[in-house]
Amino acid sequence: MNIQSIQVVIFLFHTFKDTKFAKNILPPTPSKIRNNSNLTMLALTMSFGLKVIMKAYKLRKQRALSEFKNLPKDQWKNDYPIILVHGFGGWVPDESAFLFGDYFGYASYPDVQGENVIYQADVSPWASLHDRACELYQQLIGIFQTQQLANQNGLELAQQVYGQDHFDQLHHESYYKPRYLRRTQNGKILGYPNGIPGGWSKSQKIHFVGHSQGGQTVRYLQYLMKIDYFNDGTSPKGDKSDWFASINAVNPVLNGGIATYMFDFNYDQETFAGPKQSGTFRDRWFIEGCKIFTILQNLVQGSGTLNVDREQIKSVIRTSQHFDKNEVVYELGKQPYFFFDFNSETVGHNRRKGEGIIAYIMRVMKSESLYGNTDFALPEFCPHHMKDVNAKLTSAMNNKTYYFSYAASVRDKYKMKQREVMNEPKQASKMGMGFDIDVDSNLRYTEKIQKMPRRPPTSPSYFEKFMMLIKVLSNVVSINNKVFFESQLHIKCPANHLNNVLNPNMNNATAMDWANRDITGDSDMILPRWTQEFPRMATNFQSKAGKNKPWGQKSDPIYFDAKIDSRIQLEFERGIWYYTSLRMSDHHDLAGFPNRFWFIWTILGREFRPQTYLNMFNRIRSLEFEECNYVRKSSDLFE
Numbered sequence: 155m156n157i158q159s160i161q162v163v164i165f166l167f168h169t170f171k172d173t174k175f176a177k178n179i180l181p182p183t184p185s186k187i188r189n190n191s192n193l194t195m196l197a198l199t200m201s202f203g204l205k206v207i208m209k210a211y212k213l214r215k216q217r218a219l220s221e222f223k224n225l226p227k228d229q230w231k232n233d234y235p236i237i238l239v240h241g242f243g244g245w246v247p248d249e250s251a252f253l254f255g256d257y258f259g260y261a262s263y264p265d266v267q268g269e270n271v272i273y274q275a276d277v278s279p280w281a282s283l284h285d286r287a288c289e290l291y292q293q294l295i296g297i298f299q300t301q302q303l304a305n306q307n308g309l310e311l312a313q314q315v316y317g318q319d320h321f322d323q324l325h326h327e328s329y330y331k332p333r334y335l336r337r338t339q340n341g342k343i344l345g346y347p348n349g350i351p352g353g354w355s356k357s358q359k360i361h362f363v364g365h366s367q368g369g370q371t372v373r374y375l376q377y378l379m380k381i382d383y384f385n386d387g388t389s390p391k392g393d394k395s396d397w398f399a400s401i402n403a404v405n406p407v408l409n410g411g412i413a414t415y416m417f418d419f420n421y422d423q424e425t426f427a428g429p430k431q432s433g434t435f436r437d438r439w440f441i442e443g444c445k446i447f448t449i450l451q452n453l454v455q456g457s458g459t460l461n462v463d464r465e466q467i468k469s470v471i472r473t474s475q476h477f478d479k480n481e482v483v484y485e486l487g488k489q490p491y492f493f494f495d496f497n498s499e500t501v502g503h504n505r506r507k508g509e510g511i512i513a514y515i516m517r518v519m520k521s522e523s524l525y526g527n528t529d530f531a532l533p534e535f536c537p538h539h540m541k542d543v544n545a546k547l548t549s550a551m552n553n554k555t556y557y558f559s560y561a562a563s564v565r566d567k568y569k570m571k572q573r574e575v576m577n578e579p580k581q582a583s584k585m586g587m588g589f590d591i592d593v594d595s596n597l598r599y600t601e602k603i604q605k606m607p608r609r610p611p612t613s614p615s616y617f618e619k620f621m622m623l624i625k626v627l628s629n630v631v632s633i634n635n636k637v638f639f640e641s642q643l644h645i646k647c648p649a650n651h652l653n654n655v656l657n658p659n660m661n662n663a664t665a666m667d668w669a670n671r672d673i674t675g676d677s678d679m680i681l682p683r684w685t686q687e688f689p690r691m692a693t694n695f696q697s698k699a700g701k702n703k704p705w706g707q708k709s710d711p712i713y714f715d716a717k718i719d720s721r722i723q724l725e726f727e728r729g730i731w732y733y734t735s736l737r738m739s740d741h742h743d744l745a746g747f748p749n750r751f752w753f754i755w756t757i758l759g760r761e762f763r764p765q766t767y768l769n770m771f772n773r774i775r776s777l778e779f780e781e782c783n784y785v786r787k788s789s790d791l792f793e
Contacts, residue, residue, distance in 0.1 A: 224268030241366025296349030326502030359399035369406025410540030428525025553729035561686035
């Protein structure tokens, strides 16, 4: 029975109740009883309607997930584990669940994960790329092994994790909180102090999925593995960047963005300016607000400080189901902290042991550790700093790793329109001669000639446009960019050679045009599309004809369609950057703050996020690796 049937039943009930026949056969009843009768009918009707809506929701959800079915395990080409890395301000499943839920909620659906083994990493919510990459490595090898190495080298645990030179130069506190990989299984949150089961090596690779800052975090870890940053000195240094099976960047901050400037980031010094940098209150309000928030976080804790182990270990499980018979797994409970931990111990803003409340407040409010400092997330987000970061990361791209990025934009289009100075006449000439201007994106010539299936033309509904308008109007960063766009125009290009107007060598489809409106107009309300699609700029990148291309040397970036079933797409090659885009979606559609309209979207058949992850995981399982033991085991069945 549907909603129309319910309305008919209600109409017939009221019609029959008012007839003379009903009044004659039914005894007169007091008004109070009649009112109760009406309330009962209303309650029954609402209950029935709710059941109908829930039934429709389940059917719609089932239909949506059936669009891409999980790839059967006997068709996998690799079985490497998958690790999800959250972005700026992110959290893990046992943290802040009462406010936001799971950061990667859609990727955690059992119907989406299927038989995939998927973990979540716990990295600092607003630390620098270096610190986050080091924390990620600590979780991969396990806290037990990290502590053992620290004892052998005579170092503090924090010095071992971040590197002694980096720690001594930029950090302000020796306390370090142990971190564990998480995995949600059968409703339980499991932690892995031994590191990832099976270890991490050239023959046991890992697939990484990073959202926002998490995408660059994974790339930075590949750079550290390239230079063998974590070598303990017992063996010669070597290149370990081929330990990465694939890097899947979702809404990544690959080229920086201008959102940092809305926090009154100093344009000239490219840092937050404090008293020593002659900073005014306008330059300092954000950092001072973060200090106050951190103080409140510390004082409301039962222990009076955040310099304690965060995890609530409910039980210790020793299991032999994995690779090591001595494997230890923790079952974790929900963390009791207010909001979530900013991990301010690296800058010395947490309360120290035995420190009085007044002394603690005075020390933090006088602290200038964040002023003039670029060793945390916000300064690195600026294009001026990200070009320097990309110069390192470009050198670490490996021809044995697959690279994918998933961009998003509130606009109704799938990829960025190129507006470079010399690109428009070139495109117009091609169109005049009858050439398909997107032929390099639609076709790829390999040993086999294959044709990319075309998506049937679709247009967004009025409901989609209305919901996107609500999202845009409710987003502070989006409003700031739209209303105060003129104030962003005086932000200088990170380097003159990166500006198409000033350097004709950069006038090509893969260069960046710093002065076009795509910086604010074509964005996901946090990051512009051009920063998400692929790495476009680096300090050592001078022209397309030269070396040091940020997207890699093997090929120009290649667009692929994320909505096409991964099992029928063209084969992907390692060492090439592939990018795609999701139209009319924002920065937190696939991860981060949950979308409060998910129920309505599912009912109306407009939900796309679980399907996107399902297809992503299928794509990961379709990637080939000659060194993968899983492939060799599967091939034995056919010999």
